[in-house]
Amino acid sequence: xxxxxxxxxxxxxxxxxxxxxxxxxxxxxxWHILQRLLxxxxxxxxxxxxxxxxxxxxxxxxxxxxxxxxxDISEKMLQxxxxxxxxxxxxxxxxxxxxxxxxxxxxxxxxxSLTFHYIPSFQSVCEKIQQCLTRGGHFVFSVEHPVYxxxxxxxxxxxxxxxxxxxxxxNYFQEGKREAVFLGKQVIKYHKTLTTYIRTLLLNGFELxxxxxxxxxxxxxDSVAEMKDELRRPMMLIISAIKK
Amino acid sequence: xxxxxxxxxxxxxxxxxxxxxxxxxxxxxxWHILQRLLxxxxxxxxxxxxxxxxxxxxxxxxxxxxxxxxxDISEKMLQxxxxxxxxxxxxxxxxxxxxxxxxxxxxxxxxxSLTFHYIPSFQSVCEKIQQCLTRGGHFVFSVEHPVYxxxxxxxxxxxxxxxxxxxxxxNYFQEGKREAVFLGKQVIKYHKTLTTYIRTLLLNGFELxxxxxxxxxxxxxDSVAEMKDELRRPMMLIISAIKK
Numbered sequence: 001x002x003x004x005x006x007x008x009x010x011x012x013x014x015x016x017x018x019x020x021x022x023x024x025x026x027x028x029x030x031w032h033i034l035q036r037l038l039x040x041x042x043x044x045x046x047x048x049x050x051x052x053x054x055x056x057x058x059x060x061x062x063x064x065x066x067x068x069x070x071x072d073i074s075e076k077m078l079q080x081x082x083x084x085x086x087x088x089x090x091x092x093x094x095x096x097x098x099x100x101x102x103x104x105x106x107x108x109x110x111x112x113s114l115t116f117h118y119i120p121s122f123q124s125v126c127e128k129i130q131q132c133l134t135r136g137g138h139f140v141f142s143v144e145h146p147v148y149x150x151x152x153x154x155x156x157x158x159x160x161x162x163x164x165x166x167x168x169x170x171n172y173f174q175e176g177k178r179e180a181v182f183l184g185k186q187v188i189k190y191h192k193t194l195t196t197y198i199r200t201l202l203l204n205g206f207e208l209x210x211x212x213x214x215x216x217x218x219x220x221x222d223s224v225a226e227m228k229d230e231l232r233r234p235m236m237l238i239i240s241a242i243k244k
Numbered sequence: 245x246x247x248x249x250x251x252x253x254x255x256x257x258x259x260x261x262x263x264x265x266x267x268x269x270x271x272x273x274x275w276h277i278l279q280r281l282l283x284x285x286x287x288x289x290x291x292x293x294x295x296x297x298x299x300x301x302x303x304x305x306x307x308x309x310x311x312x313x314x315x316d317i318s319e320k321m322l323q324x325x326x327x328x329x330x331x332x333x334x335x336x337x338x339x340x341x342x343x344x345x346x347x348x349x350x351x352x353x354x355x356x357s358l359t360f361h362y363i364p365s366f367q368s369v370c371e372k373i374q375q376c377l378t379r380g381g382h383f384v385f386s387v388e389h390p391v392y393x394x395x396x397x398x399x400x401x402x403x404x405x406x407x408x409x410x411x412x413x414x415n416y417f418q419e420g421k422r423e424a425v426f427l428g429k430q431v432i433k434y435h436k437t438l439t440t441y442i443r444t445l446l447l448n449g450f451e452l453x454x455x456x457x458x459x460x461x462x463x464x465x466d467s468v469a470e471m472k473d474e475l476r477r478p479m480m481l482i483i484s485a486i487k488k
Binding site: 150165167168169173174193194195198202207208210233 | 391394395401409410411412413414415416417418437438439442443446451452453454455456457459475476477478481
């Protein structure tokens with residue numbers, strides 16, 4: 001049974017209070033980068049893997065997508081998506097991302113925001129996207145950075161004065177399950193190396209078109225003191241690839 | 245003035261005793277991966293940036309290269325190369341890597357082993373390689389991993405029992421000079437992010453063809469106890485790219 005933490009009522013309550021839930025895309029610190037890496041959506045058929053509240057689905061439609069399929073395992077997430085991001089071009093489907101099975105040439109663009117670190121195998125997801133994406137189509141995704149997921153706890157090392165000393169990396173080449181704490185709850189994530197993310201794309205018929213480890217926007221760095229810590233270690237990566 | 249640590253007599257003495265100096269390619273833990281990423285050398289004109297003792301130059305000739313130019317800043321390294329890897333197809337030139345300036349179509353393959361972390365700008369190196377490499381030509385290089393160079397000291401964090409606790413990452417997005425300790429001496433290195441390595445290639449007309457964070461071979465892992473620590477954090481990355 002796939003883990004479905006977002007249907008845990010406490011966890012969901014916490015998640016819905018996050019900036020990215022309340023304010024949508026502009027509440028997400030990496031949006032200014034992800035947005036730059038997204039392709040032209042005009043006339044495109046779009047698949048969003050791990051669509052959550054549907055903010056990226058809405059964005060694609062607003063930018064001209066003719067149809068958007070949003071996949072998520074969580075009923076609560078999709079209920080909310082159906083309320084706040086309900087547009088006739090969007091179909092929300094409840095399903096684990098790993099179980100998608102679309103025929104060739106179903107989509108022109110596949111996007112996924114911060115979902116693949118919940119999924120054990122990037123290989124199997126890549127194969128399925130390769131299958132349903134049209135040739136020349138774009139696959140753009142963000143994911144937690146391997147530096148962020150490697151050790152597992154996802155917490156800074158503090159010194160005696162409660163200052164952040166450095167970020168710990170360990171067990172980097174041991175891919176697989178990690179028990180992280182997110183929103184006060186234990187959440188299962190799956191660490192993968194950078195080699196796995198990049199090589200799996202290359203070996204499955206994708207050309208890498210962009211790769212960015214996002215940092216907060218300058219106005220965030222200037223106005224929120226603790227944002228400067230985000231320059232001390234990478235937390236996410238955003239990759240854009242094209243099906244050859 | 246570019247730093248030229250390898251002409252410091254003490255440092256050089258230390259370096260020449262390393263496995264990779266004494267035993268050549270098979271003394272280098274990452275060679276089994278680098279070798280797989282190298283292209284066919286038959287009939288090729290090859291440039292080796294930071295050639296050191298010339299082991300990779302010799303390898304290219306043995307695999308069929310018609311000419312190899314080995315560039316290094318260190319006189320002592322090139323003296324040794326001239327002794328132990330002196331073949332008629334190889335020309336060794338003493339020069340900082342940043343100062344190469346070859347016309348279009350001079351080389352079919354450019355290789356570089358563990359050199360670019362000594363050079364401040366990857367952008368300027370990439371531009372020069374793009375200029376002199378033929379279309380469809382291969383550019384393959386290894387470099388210290390950004391996780392390894394970020395914090396600067398390049399040392400594990402130990403616990404009270406002198407056990408390695410984890411690897412520290414800090415100042416990841418602050419690119420530039422680091423003072424590391426290597427072979428008992430302070431050495432200047434230049435940290436760059438993964439984004440810089442990959443994006444600079446993509447923006448300078450290269451297609452990424454492979455990307456590997458090497459780990460030691462299984463027989464090394466089985467026979468040398470401390471090799472297992474190499475699975476705890478990435479130390480190098482090896483990238484292969486093709487000029488479009």
